[in-house]
Amino acid sequence: MPTIEEVAKAAGVSVATVSRVLNNGQVSPKTRILVENAIRELNYEPNMLGRNLRRSESRMILTMIPNISNPFYSVIVEGIEDAARKNGYNILLCNTEADVEREKIYLDLLKQKLADGIITMEPAIDIDVLKEVGKRYPVVQCCEYSEKINIPYIAIDNVTAAYKATKHLLTIGHKKIALINSDEKFMYARQRKEGYIKALQEFDIPVNEDWIVNAGLSFESGQRMMKYLLSLKDKPSAVFAVSDILAIGALKTIKDEGLKVPQDIGVVGFDNIQFANMMNPTLTTIEQPRYQMGVEAAEMLIKRIKDKKQKVENVILDHQLIIRESTMEY
Amino acid sequence: MPTIEEVAKAAGVSVATVSRVLNNGQVSPKTRILVENAIRELNYEPNMLGRNLRRSESRMILTMIPNISNPFYSVIVEGIEDAARKNGYNILLCNTEADVEREKIYLDLLKQKLADGIITMEPAIDIDVLKEVGKRYPVVQCCEYSEKINIPYIAIDNVTAAYKATKHLLTIGHKKIALINSDEKFMYARQRKEGYIKALQEFDIPVNEDWIVNAGLSFESGQRMMKYLLSLKDKPSAVFAVSDILAIGALKTIKDEGLKVPQDIGVVGFDNIQFANMMNPTLTTIEQPRYQMGVEAAEMLIKRIKDKKQKVENVILDHQLIIRESTMEY
DNA sequence: ATAATTTATGTAACGGATTACATTGAAAAA
DNA sequence: TTTTTCAATGTAATCCGTTACATAAATTAT
Incomplete structure (x- = not known):
């Protein structure tokens, strides 16, 4: 690998001039061409280790x-x-x-x-x-x-997003909406819960703590939480999961139990990952840009x-x- | 940020000695401790730009x-x-x-x-x-x-893997097996096709070119190809797709057309991506390590x-x- | 006790660029 | 023509480590 010095020698100029050509400094057109030719001929590429150290x-x-x-x-x-x-x-x-x-x-x-x-x-x-x-x-x-x-x-705006997701479920007639949340140490989990509650309140529906569960981040965790929700005497008619992965887990459990989405239970996810659109049924969700x-x-x-x-x-x-x-x- | 020189000064030694401590060179225990203390006190971390250039x-x-x-x-x-x-x-x-x-x-x-x-x-x-x-x-x-x-x-070993996947379908009774392949510019595509054909031949089943299709890499591409296969007069009873993504696309199409997996059509994928296990039904596939x-x-x-x-x-x-x-x- | 080794440490060159400062030469202004 | 100004270029310091080589000190061998 040639260095700037070799280029300088080949072009008959100093290293400073070569560097100026490289960095668009002040160089006369004639010299510039000279240097550019040398660079091309030697197939020179600046060594970034040198540049980085200096800069x-x-x-x-x-x-x-x-x-x-x-x-x-x-x-x-x-x-x-x-x-x-x-x-x-x-x-x-x-x-x-x-x-x-x-x-x-x-x-x-x-x-x-x-x-x-x-x-x-x-x-x-x-x-x-x-x-x-x-x-x-x-x-x-x-x-x-x-x-x-x-x-x-x-x-x-996680609050508004969760609010919209929940409101959508309310609008199509759901009154018993569960929330599969993540660990509330996460800001987004707290915010999405807030949006969920806000929507319920707007529709004068009391918050049922039994229907608010905290899952991990995994598909399996979504499955487990859905299993729990379906085991309740008073089952929800819809679920809002704070991530598509959780929602997909829920979807799987629901179908495994012989229930139908959306007829028996509505499901909304969050994130709009690629796979949300590959499921059967396809998943309603919040798209994040x-x-x-x-x-x-x-x-x-x-x-x-x-x-x-x-x-x-x-x-x-x-x-x-x-x-x-x-x-x-x- | 302190440099190696400052550490040397603080420890009362030369930069070479500090460098030796840093690189486990030969240094007397006393000096080593001196230097290590200086490093700790100054909260020194070597600058990798310098090291990288030198090395x-x-x-x-x-x-x-x-x-x-x-x-x-x-x-x-x-x-x-x-x-x-x-x-x-x-x-x-x-x-x-x-x-x-x-x-x-x-x-x-x-x-x-x-x-x-x-x-x-x-x-x-x-x-x-x-x-x-x-x-x-x-x-x-x-x-x-x-x-x-x-x-x-x-x-x-893509040939053997594809052979096993196809053989599995043959073993459970399928005789009409389609292959959703990728572009054959890919080595793996050529190899998996080879394995597919090998299995068919072993079972004395003629290769039906109508059932070998070349898809892209996307889910949608899998859907399209499956749609095509289902439009054939003589439909396959099973499909081997060379990637899970393609298989998931096929799965979706099959269900959208009101058919059941595995009852009406068997599906095998390839890769064992995380989502293969989240589908309904879960997807038979080849696990790559x-x-x-x-x-x-x-x-x-x-x-x-x-x-x-x-x-x-x-x-x-x-x-x-x-x-x-x-x-x-x- | 002296010579020969070995160990510990220091000095300075080096890696490859950038750039402050100095110098040269040409153009512009006086 | 002389002075001023500015563009073009070069010299050398610098960034921060590593390491060859030199030297000094401590061991070991004789």
Whole structure:
């Protein structure tokens, strides 16, 4: 691999001039051509290790995902990657498995200068740790966030989204609506519950605590919770699950028990993952603009990397209720 | 951020000694403790940009995935990531969208020293280009591969796997078995077709070309192909799809047309993605040891990075037929 | 006790770029 | 013509580690 010095020699100029050509500095047209020819002839590509050291940047964005196999995240990552690439950044993928230790190791990459900033979704880590990191380095929260710390975020209005989902069920005549929620340590879980309750109240329907259950994140967890709900004496006639994965688990249980969706039980999910549309019946859900969220998160982060002082505003993106077969009027 | 020089000053030693402590060089126990204390006090972390430049390595593995949203790949990436981390490598995620231009841009990262090697799955790029890259840099093929070029690969025995899947259908009594294949530009597509034919021949069943269709990669494509198969005068009684995504598309079409799986039509997929088990009915499929494939690919690559000359052997991992509801005896 | 080894540590070169500052030369202004 | 200004280019310092080589100190061997 040739170095800038060899190019300089070949072109009969100094390394400074070559560097200027590379970075669009002030160079006379004649010289520029000379240098460009040398670059082409030697098939030269600048060594980023040298450049990065000198510039003290890595042009890497650390993307911390709790679970890469959860299809919810993949589209966000696509958005992040596209926006990053457009700005000359690459993404360092970090699958945290919601494991604090792994997160810590990855956070160290910032100190080691291997990453210029972080986009985090659903951090398992102590909020105080994240806060400290946020003071020193550019950080952006995506989807799941804490408002207690001064770190900007991209998200949707979960309260309104859950409200709409529940209201949809109410509108088509359901009065007995269960909520399969996640762990309420998550902000989104608390917010979606709030939206669910808000809709019930608007329709003067009392909240039945028996119908509010807390599941994990997995398909199996959705199955289990649905089994529980169907075991109640007073069964719900519809379910709102806070993720499509949970909803798909519910769907499976309902059918396994010989009941029909939507005739016997209506189901609404959340996220609009690809598979929501592949189920039988197809799943009514809330669409989150995931690709766009990724793009905005990356752009926001890059802005902050370029100008640390820059105050960036949180971004709330639009969501959308997508009505499919699982809640056809009954 | 403190530098190695400041640590040296604080510990009252030279930078060389600090570096030796950092790299487990020969240092007297007393001095080592002195340095370690200084490191702790200053909260020092080595700047990897400096180290990488000096060592002329990036400790990054470029992972080229055609489509990050395809759940087939995510588990492989998990394996790659875990193995990489264990060896002190990070992974640079590259979603190629099977786009040659994007691939080229990513391949340039090697020249630029931003990555030490590549793991590629289903390269869209010209096989000759890949061959050239493989001569100069460490490359490993994962899952999809070409044998025409001298680049090691991790894969399964697709012929035998497809043979087993088809034989299973034959064994439970099916005689009219369709194949929903992918584009035969893919090695795996050609191999799986071969296995399918082999099984039919073993059972003395003539190959019916009408029942062999080539689909794309998407769910919708699976739906379309199944629709076509059901429109035939002489319909198949079972389908073997070369991916779960295609099989799930087929499943949907079959049910939309009012037919029952497995009673009316048996379905077998391939890959054993997470969702295969969430369908109704659950999907019979071939399990690929995806996590393990990722691990092996990463380890093989790292071996090659550390010793360019090293001749590594291709690895064929075991697969497994997983029988579920979609092919219960009929 | 002296020589030969071995161990511990330091000095300085090096990896490959960027860029502040200095210098040269040409164009513009006086 | 002389002075001023500015564009073009070069020299060398710098970013932060690693490591070859040199030197000093401590062991071991003789």
